[in-house]
Amino acid sequence: MTVSSHIEELKKKHQTLSDAVEAAQRSPGIDDLEVAKMKKEKLHLKEEIARLSS
Numbered sequence: 001m002t003v004s005s006h007i008e009e010l011k012k013k014h015q016t017l018s019d020a021v022e023a024a025q026r027s028p029g030i031d032d033l034e035v036a037k038m039k040k041e042k043l044h045l046k047e048e049i050a051r052l053s054s
Contacts, residue, residue, distance in 0.1 A: 007052050014045040 021038045024030040 003052055007049055010045050010049050010052070014042060014049065017042045017045065 017038055021035060021042060024035050024038065
């Protein structure tokens with residue numbers, strides 16, 4: 001797997017997670033801890049993308 005294809009895969013995961021966070025925040029019954037966990041994972045993906053891009 002090339003670095004660029006790996007970055008693209010990470011971007012797809014980041015976008016999917018971003019959509020999930022938005023949907024969860026609109027749901028009244030979602031656990032705040034679960035949302036926080038998803039946000040942390042999203043941040044980790046963003047940092048990994050930035051690290052590989054530079």
